[in-house]
Amino acid sequence: MSDTQTTAGATGDAGEERGLRRSLGFRDLVVYGLLFIAPMAPVGVFGTLDARSHGAVALVYVVATVAMAFTAFSYAQMVRVVPQAGSVFAYARAGLGSGAGFVAGWMAMLDYLLIPAVAYLFSGIAMNALVPDVSRWVWTALAVVVTTLLNLWGVRTAARVGFLVLAMEVVVLLVFVVSAVVVLARDGAQRGWLSPLTGDGSQGAFTLSAVIGAVSIAVLSYLGFDAIASFAEEVTGGAHKVARAVLLCLALAGVLFVAQTYLVALLEPVSSAELAADPVKQGSAFYDAVDSSVGGWLHNLVAVSKAIGAAFAALAGQAAAGRLLFAMSRDRR
Template sequence: MSTVEQFGYRQELQRSLGFADLMIYGLIFMVPIAPFGIFGNVFAVSHGMVALAYLIGLVAMAFTALSYAQMARAFPMAGSVYTYAGRGIGAPVGFIAGWAILLDYLLVPALLYLVASVAMNSFVPAVPVWGWLAAFVVLNTVVNYLGIQMTARITRIMLAAELAVLAIFLVVGGVALAQGKAQTGALTPLFDSAGFSWSVVLAAASVAVLSFLGFDGISTLAEENREDARRLGRSMLAALAVAAVLFVVQTWVAALLTPGRDALIANGDAAGSAFYDTAEFAGGPWLSVLTAVATAVAWGFANSLVAQAATSRLLFAMGRDRMLPSFLGRVHPRHKVPVNATLVVAAISLVLGIFMSTRENGIGELASLVNFGAMFAFLLLHVSVVVHYLIRKRSGNLLAHLVVPVAGFLVLVAVVINQNVAAQWVGGLWLLLGLILLGTTYVMGRRPQLPQEVV
């Protein structure tokens, strides 16, 4: 079994997580009820073919998860795609990969806090959005500060609660369908010849894939995994598979029951209430309230809790290698967590979340940027598999080390091309800034380097 010492590091984080902990962490990061919050957007963009959009998103992420599993075996360290691209291709490429996915990781907690705070403000308007946001940030920071085992215990409880709400919706939805409340044919959520085109479905998949982002966060806990590195990759695949089944089933049922289908497709879901309107149509106001509150708590506490943990591990890894300020690499001596990185993520989430809450379409602006960084980083991940295994190691396993990463690369390119244009521009500017920072280090004579592997 490879260790971090083999790659020139000290084992500072606490190895206490098993396969179940990692899989549950990934599920919570993806949020089993994630489609509740973006259902209307995916429905409108896909022309009602929501289940198909999620299936295509699954294909894109399945190839990526397989590539993650291969690199996790080779380099069982924190840092996710930053580590894999850096070790698999080279330190400068690792920096760009880490910089790209930072756009996703740094924005995701702020987006989650903002969505949840807006939702909670609609139920308890006496507490302003910024008040809810600050409460969520403080609560999650305290839990993460107390250690990864505390985070793991909390995620188990939250997962059970989310699955209970989902089960209630599916049972009530099933009864509604049995009573003849379906608004369309049974297969329409999967394929509708009247609205189908590849550009439509891929554009919808680029939105739906947001629900799958999070399985990759498991890789940031590599140095807290107490089992063989292979278990890390298997936990990613298991979490992705379970989430995919849940996403497809719940969106299929919801798409069959959605009232005002044509208006939703034509006008979109600016208020973000399409799923809750569908829940009310299926079971009454109580189900609408239940699903809305569950979404707020899931996004604002459970999902943002693990998002903060994952982001802090990425900053920790880049700080430890001096790709970012070295103070980010400090580990708390008692709790064994990257304490400075955790506090920095909390501060960024708080400031950015409050600022975006003052903008007319703050949630939409944040959401449009989240996917771009992840997709670009995943492209470099697939390249790192080919370079490390096929070119350097002369691997004969062409399926795992050539076919899968190339297929994953091509699928992601199709998704990125069909992403929001504004997100492409801002994401491109973010990457340009990263290249400028990288170039500056060369000019200053500080060529990016990683600790050498101990043979």
């Protein structure tokens, strides 16, 4: 691994100490975290959440952010006590013993394997939809090769390229926000201005159980911010930077998710009751709302951003998996 060198760390067979080169700054950690989360993660699940929450989709993300804050705070505390690569593996091993660490490490490994696999596939499908002449498997393979080469090149190089991709995603999100605000100011909202927080009323009165049921799906949008803790041995300036990055990533993701779901809910011409009655519409609900209110050009822009963003979310997951395997193998687990 190009970023591995002899530093303070665990002891190997020959008695030497092995660790990781400290080359990441605070910004790099935030970039990795937001890449894995993806700034426009709600796009694919918006319709499902809108239907399940009776239209209170922005409130769903407010509650989900608060719920995930407990996990983020826990990671922030643990990374200060156990500033090692491996994240939950290192924490469980230090706090509960080697057996618990072994189980936690391999469970986390499933997370870091399956999420990138799905992200790569989504990237291929999305690009194929935009360029049908090229097979989705070609796009998927291209995404795997490019991101793997970047990770092999080195964590700093991957972080720099990731920053550019993240900036692109944020710009697209800002374009959406500005376009949505212009349309709302010009034409007004399709639903009540408070409906994304209180429900649209099409399925009856607002219920807390409907919101909580949707929250159980919405928390999937936050998967990945915990991966920042896997870089604890590669950050300069101490573990407190990792703790701050974990908390900041969650806060930024929460703001972005609430803002975009609030706006698209106001643009949504279909009621939550209609979405609930027709599950097929739920998957494309975000794009349908954008198409009907702003235009197809923004749909295509968001689709390209999501396709590229998914590949680089996989890059972050792949990097986190590498650190987890490094930590577990170093400890012979």
